[in-house]
Amino acid sequence: MREITPKRIREMKGKEKITMVTAYDYPSALLADKAGIDIVFVGDSLGMVVYGEPNTLNVSMEQMVFHTRAVAKAVKRALVLADMPFSSYEVSVEEGVKNAVRLIQAGADAVKIEGGADHEKLVRKLVRMGIPVMGHTGLTPQRYLRLGGYRLMGETEEEIEEILRDAKALERAGAFAVVLEFTLADVAKLVTEEVSIPTIGIGSGPWVDGQVLVWHDLLGIYENVPPFVKKYADLSSIIRLALERYREEVKSGKFPAKEHYWEYQDKEDFERKAKRALERLEEK
Ligand SMILES: Nc1nc(=O)c2c([nH]1)NC[C@@H]1CN(c3ccc(C(=O)N[C@@H](CCC(=O)O)C(=O)O)cc3)CN21
Ligand SMILES: CC(C)C(=O)C(=O)O
Ligand SMILES: [Mg+2]
Incomplete structure (x- = not known):
C-alpha cells in the first residue's frame, strides 16, 4: 500500500493543496515520486505527447496498461492514477468495470473517467467493488470532435449547469476527487465550494483544491502547449x-x-x- 491513498487526498481539501503530474514511463515516474508529488497520473494525453497523435481519441487499453505498469513499478509513495481511454467505459458498465480492473491489475491505485452525470452507475459500481474513481469535467478532451477543438468551458449558463451536475453526480456516486479542466476560474471556484470532494484544476485558476499539469508541458519538451501552462524548465534546449x-x-x-x-x-x-x-x- 502506497502512502498517499484516496482517503488522504480527500482529507487534503481545504487544508493542503494537492499536486498531480502526468508520467508515462519508469524514469519520469521515479522523479515525480521522489519530488514529493501527491498523484502520479498516467493520462491518456500520452496519445499526444508520447505517440504524436493530434488528440486523445486513438489511445488503446493496451497502451494504458503498458504505461501504467511501467509507472507503477517506479512509484513508492504517491497515488498512481490511470486514465480510462476513449471507448473503454462508455459502451456498458460491464465493459467499464472490466477495463478498470485491467488498469488496477497493471498497478494503478485508482482510475479516472471523463464525464460525471453520464457515468454515475459505473462510478458507483467501481467504488462498491473497491476501485477508487476520479471524475473529470469542464473541458473533456474525449469530446474533441463534438466540441470542435479544445476551448475554455463555462461561458454559458448551460455549461455551468452541466459542470455542476457532473461534479455533484460524481460526489454522490462516491468519486474521491474531480478534475476541472479549462473552465473559467469563477466556475471552478463555485464547483469547489459546492462539492465536498477535492477539485483538481488544469487551466481553471487558483480557487481549486489542487493542480495537475502534463509532464512534457511543464518541463518544456512539447511544442503545442495549451495556453494555461507554466514552463518550469526548458528541457528541449x-x-x-x-x-x-x-x-x-x-x-x-x-x-x-x-x-x-x-x-x-x-x-x-x-x-x-x-x-x-x-x-x-x-x-x-
Ligand atoms: N500536452 C498536453 N497538455 C494538456 O494539458 C492536454 C493535452 N496535451 N491533451 C489533452 C488535453 C487537451 N488540452 C488542451 C489543449 C489545447 C488547448 C488550447 O490550445 N486551446 C487554445 C486554442 C485551441 C484551438 O486552436 O482550438 C486556446 O487558446 O484556447 C487547451 C487545452 C489539455 N490537455
Ligand atoms: C489533462 C489531464 C487532466 C488528463 O486527463 C490527461 O493528461 O490525460
Ligand atoms: Mg486524460
Missing part, C-alpha cells in the same frame, strides 16, 4: 544541446575517450589470441 555535442564529438573522434573503453595492455598477448581465434574459425 538542454536535450538538443546534449545531442548536438554528442554528434559533434563522435564526428570529430573526441568520443569515446580513454575512460569510456577497455583495451589489452599486453598487445602481444592479444595478437596471439586473435591469431588462434582466426585459425579456429578457418578449421570449421
Whole structure:
C-alpha cells in the first residue's frame, strides 16, 4: 500500500493543496515520486505527447496498461492514477468495470473517467467493488470532435449547469476527487465550494483544491502547449544541446575517450589470441 491513498487526498481539501503530474514511463515516474508529488497520473494525453497523435481519441487499453505498469513499478509513495481511454467505459458498465480492473491489475491505485452525470452507475459500481474513481469535467478532451477543438468551458449558463451536475453526480456516486479542466476560474471556484470532494484544476485558476499539469508541458519538451501552462524548465534546449555535442564529438573522434573503453595492455598477448581465434574459425 502506497502512502498517499484516496482517503488522504480527500482529507487534503481545504487544508493542503494537492499536486498531480502526468508520467508515462519508469524514469519520469521515479522523479515525480521522489519530488514529493501527491498523484502520479498516467493520462491518456500520452496519445499526444508520447505517440504524436493530434488528440486523445486513438489511445488503446493496451497502451494504458503498458504505461501504467511501467509507472507503477517506479512509484513508492504517491497515488498512481490511470486514465480510462476513449471507448473503454462508455459502451456498458460491464465493459467499464472490466477495463478498470485491467488498469488496477497493471498497478494503478485508482482510475479516472471523463464525464460525471453520464457515468454515475459505473462510478458507483467501481467504488462498491473497491476501485477508487476520479471524475473529470469542464473541458473533456474525449469530446474533441463534438466540441470542435479544445476551448475554455463555462461561458454559458448551460455549461455551468452541466459542470455542476457532473461534479455533484460524481460526489454522490462516491468519486474521491474531480478534475476541472479549462473552465473559467469563477466556475471552478463555485464547483469547489459546492462539492465536498477535492477539485483538481488544469487551466481553471487558483480557487481549486489542487493542480495537475502534463509532464512534457511543464518541463518544456512539447511544442503545442495549451495556453494555461507554466514552463518550469526548458528541457528541449538542454536535450538538443546534449545531442548536438554528442554528434559533434563522435564526428570529430573526441568520443569515446580513454575512460569510456577497455583495451589489452599486453598487445602481444592479444595478437596471439586473435591469431588462434582466426585459425579456429578457418578449421570449421
Ligand atoms: N500536452 C498536453 N497538455 C494538456 O494539458 C492536454 C493535452 N496535451 N491533451 C489533452 C488535453 C487537451 N488540452 C488542451 C489543449 C489545447 C488547448 C488550447 O490550445 N486551446 C487554445 C486554442 C485551441 C484551438 O486552436 O482550438 C486556446 O487558446 O484556447 C487547451 C487545452 C489539455 N490537455
Ligand atoms: C489533462 C489531464 C487532466 C488528463 O486527463 C490527461 O493528461 O490525460
Ligand atoms: Mg486524460
